[in-house]
Amino acid sequence: xxxxxxxxxxxxxxxxxxxxxxxxxxxxxxxxxxxxxxxxxxxxxxxxxxxxxxxxxxxxxxxxxxxxxxxxxxxxxxxxxxxxxxxxxxxxxxxxxxxxxxxxxxxxxxxxx
Amino acid sequence: xxxxxxxxxxxxxxxxxxxxxxxxxxxxxxxxxxxxxxxxxxxxxxxxxxxxxxxxxxxxxxxxxxxxxxxxxxxxxxxxxxxxxxxxxxxxxxxxxxxxxxxxxxxxxx
Numbered sequence: 503x504x505x506x507x508x509x510x511x512x513x514x515x516x517x518x519x520x521x522x523x524x525x526x527x528x529x530x531x532x533x534x535x536x537x538x539x540x541x542x543x544x545x546x547x548x549x550x551x552x553x554x555x556x557x558x559x560x561x562x563x564x565x566x567x568x569x570x571x572x573x574x575x576x577x578x579x580x581x582x583x584x585x586x587x588x589x590x591x592x593x594x595x596x597x598x599x600x601x602x603x604x605x606x607x608x609x610x611x612x613x614x615x
Numbered sequence: 616x617x618x619x620x621x622x623x624x625x626x627x628x629x630x631x632x633x634x635x636x637x638x639x640x641x642x643x644x645x646x647x648x649x650x651x652x653x654x655x656x657x658x659x660x661x662x663x664x665x666x667x668x669x670x671x672x673x674x675x676x677x678x679x680x681x682x683x684x685x686x687x688x689x690x691x692x693x694x695x696x697x698x699x700x701x702x703x704x705x706x707x708x709x710x711x712x713x714x715x716x717x718x719x720x721x722x723x724x725x
Contacts, residue, residue, distance in 0.1 A: 535713075545659070545703065545715040558712060593658055600711035601647045606658040 504528075506607035508594050514613045520582040523610045526575055527596030535604060536569055536579050537593040545593075550600065551577065584614045618644045619706050621716035630725050634691040637719075638704030641685070644714050648680055650689045651703040653718065659703055663689065694723045 507526040527534045535550040549559040554571045571577040595604040628634045651659035663678040665671045671678045677690040704716040
């Protein structure tokens with residue numbers, strides 16, 4: 503199995519621009535998670551999906567962030583408009599069950615200038 | 616109290632020694648417990664999972680769970696320089712979410 507796939511691996515953009523991060527979970531995993539990691543706040547859960555349906559988005563910082571999962575093999579996390587404080591590494595993870603092991607993708611390092 | 620707490624370190628041990636990493640958790644998380652290893656610039660990688668009280672061994676790694684005292688630990692025997700990384704403790708809460716600690720940085724000196 504190829505594991506969780508994320509793209510792009512690096513993104514540099516200017517403040518105010520729209521940013522779209524992409525994720526392909528491991529085939530057969532019904533749960534997909536989006537995390538953000540910074541030095542100050544560590545690893546934070548933003549949102550997670552079960553069978554393509556958003557279950558808990560309480561970690562989404564504000565309305566500028568949105569996430570979709572149109573099918574079992576693809577999810578996007580969008581930031582519009584982006585701000586410098588959004589600079590972080592964004593990870594996607596998937597699992598068979600939220601109480602079981604989660605497998606992480608390589609992450610997208612976002613820099614907003 | 617944070618749901619999952621770890622000493623941020625850094626923890627430094629000589630090569631060949633036992634590294635002991637500790638994590639405490641609150642009543643809000645109590646289902647399943649995990650240890651992840653994260654090398655600098657890489658994604659978290661699952662090392663161990665533990666669901667019930669006691670010890671669980673896998674090679675050089677042993678996870679210990681004590682629900683009465685609300686702590687979970689990871690022991691690394693015969694530590695190697697390649698074990699140098701940040702170790703993240705995680706626990707699932709009743710809502711099914713995984714809550715991560717801040718991580719403990721481990722440095723194994725040759």
